[in-house]
Amino acid sequence: MKISIKFATRKWSKLFPNGIFAHFMGNVFLILLRFGYHILFFLLEFVAIYLIVNYNQSQKEIFINSTNILATSVNQKVDDLERFSNLQQTNDQLKLENARLVERFIQENVNSTAQNIDTLLSDSLKYELIPATICNSTYTLRNNNLTLCQGSSSGIEKDMGVISDNGLVGIVRNVSPHYARVMSILHSQSLIDCAIKRNNAHGTLIWNGRNSRILNLVDIPKHISVLQGDTIITSGYSTIFPRGILVGKIKEVTLANGSNSYDISVELFNDPVTLNTAFVVRNKQAAEQLAIESQTTQ
Amino acid sequence: MNNTAIYRNLVRAVGLLLLQLLVLIRVDLGIGSFHYIHFLVYPFIILMLPVNTPKAVVLLASFAIGITVDMFYNSPGVHTAALVVTGYLRALILRFLAPYEGYTNKTSPTLVQTGFSWFISYTSVMMLIHCFAYFSFEAFTFVYFFDIFLNTIFTVIPSLVLFILLHLIFRSKF
Numbered sequence: 001m002k003i004s005i006k007f008a009t010r011k012w013s014k015l016f017p018n019g020i021f022a023h024f025m026g027n028v029f030l031i032l033l034r035f036g037y038h039i040l041f042f043l044l045e046f047v048a049i050y051l052i053v054n055y056n057q058s059q060k061e062i063f064i065n066s067t068n069i070l071a072t073s074v075n076q077k078v079d080d081l082e083r084f085s086n087l088q089q090t091n092d093q094l095k096l097e098n099a100r101l102v103e104r105f106i107q108e109n110v111n112s113t114a115q116n117i118d119t120l121l122s123d124s125l126k127y128e129l130i131p132a133t134i135c136n137s138t139y140t141l142r143n144n145n146l147t148l149c150q151g152s153s154s155g156i157e158k159d160m161g162v163i164s165d166n167g168l169v170g171i172v173r174n175v176s177p178h179y180a181r182v183m184s185i186l187h188s189q190s191l192i193d194c195a196i197k198r199n200n201a202h203g204t205l206i207w208n209g210r211n212s213r214i215l216n217l218v219d220i221p222k223h224i225s226v227l228q229g230d231t232i233i234t235s236g237y238s239t240i241f242p243r244g245i246l247v248g249k250i251k252e253v254t255l256a257n258g259s260n261s262y263d264i265s266v267e268l269f270n271d272p273v274t275l276n277t278a279f280v281v282r283n284k285q286a287a288e289q290l291a292i293e294s295q296t297t298q
Numbered sequence: 299m300n301n302t303a304i305y306r307n308l309v310r311a312v313g314l315l316l317l318q319l320l321v322l323i324r325v326d327l328g329i330g331s332f333h334y335i336h337f338l339v340y341p342f343i344i345l346m347l348p349v350n351t352p353k354a355v356v357l358l359a360s361f362a363i364g365i366t367v368d369m370f371y372n373s374p375g376v377h378t379a380a381l382v383v384t385g386y387l388r389a390l391i392l393r394f395l396a397p398y399e400g401y402t403n404k405t406s407p408t409l410v411q412t413g414f415s416w417f418i419s420y421t422s423v424m425m426l427i428h429c430f431a432y433f434s435f436e437a438f439t440f441v442y443f444f445d446i447f448l449n450t451i452f453t454v455i456p457s458l459v460l461f462i463l464l465h466l467i468f469r470s471k472f
Contacts, residue, residue, distance in 0.1 A: 037353045041386040044361045048382055051368075051375025052435060059376075059438040066439070 092131075099129035099279050102165060106242045106281075127242050129279040130155050132162070134169075137184070139273045142209045144184040146170060148278065151178040161240040161281040167270030168192065168247055169278045171240055180280070186212055186272060194247055195235040199224060202235050205247065205266065212273055214251065217264040224262075226253050232266050239286035303348055303406070311343045313468075315363070319370040334452035340367055340377075341428045342461050344385050345421060346408055349401040353389050360385030373436070380432035387427055395420055409465050421461070425454045 032039070053063045083090075106127050132154070136147035150156055152175045162169040162182050170190065174181040183190060185207060192205040194217060203220040220226060230250045236243025248268040255262055283289075318340045327335040344360050364378030371377060392407070395416065409417045429450040437446055 037357070037389075040354055040357050041382065044357055044382045045379060045386075048361070048364065048375045048379035049435075052379060052438070053375075055374035056376065059435075062438045 095131040095277060098165060099131045102163075102279060103127060103129045106244065126283065126285055128155075128282040128284065130282060132156070132180070132278050132280050134276050134278055135179075137272075137275075139184070139186055139212050143188050144186040145173075146182040146184055146278075148172075148180040148182060148280070149178070150280070151176050151180050153177050155282060156180045156280050157282070159240060159286075160283070161242075162278050163241070163245055163281060164270050164275050164278050166246060167268055167272075168234070168241070168245065169272065169275065172280065184272060185215065192241065193235045193237045194232050196220070196224075196226065196250075197231040197233045198227075201226070202237065203264070205232070213268050213271060215248070215266045215268065217250075217266050218261065220262045220264065222255055222260060222262060226250065226262055226264060228253055239283050239289050240281070242281060242283070303404075307343075307347060310346060311363070314339050314343050315366060317464075318367065323370060334448045335456055336449070336453045337460055338425075338429065338432070338453055338457045339461050339464070341381060341384055341425060342421070344381065344388065345424050346406060349392060349405045349407060350403055356385045356388060357382060376435045377432065379435045380428055383431045384424060384428040388424065391420065391423055391427075395423075409462070410469060418458075421458060422454065425458055426450065429453045429457075 052059050054060065103125055106129075107125050130150065132148040132150040134146055135149040138144045138146075146162075146169065148156070148162070156172060156175055158172055158175055160172045162172060168185050170182040170184040170187070172180050173183045185192065185205070186209075187207065188209065190205075190207060193202060194205045195202050201220050201224045203217040205215050205217055207215050217232060228250055232247040232249065234241040234243060234245040234247060246269055248266040250264055251267040252265045253262055254264075318338070322337040322339065325337055326333075340363060343363055344356065347356060347359070360381040361378060364381035367377040367381075368374050392401075397416075405411060407417070407420055412420070430446065433446040433449040433453075434440070440446070
């Protein structure tokens, strides 16, 4: 082969005198001489397969089918990848959407007759929900706290309520630009005004520090009928939580000897231990309400 | 390749093509669901070309013969694709089977010139390649691999026997 290439070089260099172009053409001829057989094979095979695919019905169908399957599977892989890379964005979007839905629910509970709730403008709503992610929390101590990954830059302020989609979480105590510290309902100083949904009897929800799913409802006088399984909701008697958020159901009712009020244990609907997303409730009329209340008490 | 060789190969090509396209195309040895026996003798045109035929000529001849056969079998490209593969691999197989002292200038891989055992191994390997390629291109998918396999086996053997018989009948001095 070496001899033939040398010979060929000599032969073609005579045909193509000096210069880059001549050199290039000589190389092309050498490549053809060396690999022309294989190139010819692939050329002829390509023509034959082209004929097979184009002029035979069954082979044509198989070819189209196979290429379709290949293309579809590749497309699907790309789609999956794209969807995966957009997961965070989708998640944020869903959280926002959830917040809007819960907002509508709250609004319906608060005043279903006073306002036209059909409007989609959230300006007309009294309560606005800010979706937030819980990035740190304790639940084994006597006084538990949570940290939210959103702060005053997202609109969170001190003394706002924090709820999840099926229960209470806590109350905001401290805010920095990007974080908020929340006092959990599993805290010795947490006192939340709640009501029995059936007869609207008011009491205070406290935590006695034992079981993270069980809280206690106190201050309900003994003349009110309280049944096991009654639903507990927030009463809306403060600026923190709106009325009608589901909290839990009564698990056990006891009346101590000589006591004037029931001792009620409430089983929560949500599990504060496993939460990772929450909504901060922003009451747009809170300042107004607090101002008029402080004026009158003076 | 001298003129005698060209003449002899041309006559062989025409004869085998006529046999294939006028007679063997009508032969159907299927019994019930057993329909695997076919006779393919046209690849022997390529197989019997002299050893020192230029490789490009072998490929072009394969293509031309394949197209001709396809015209009669009404299956554009199937025989062509298989025969081009066979022609391409011919040089490789010949190199593997080369005798110790190498081929001479005049060697044709015929029964008379090479001896029975070499001839059988060469033709059976080449026919296996050709038939496997042909039935693969015909099915165009390896889903029916078992069918392709059976077709290959039951086509190689009768084709080989038929060709050897013809070869012995039309034997020349060389």
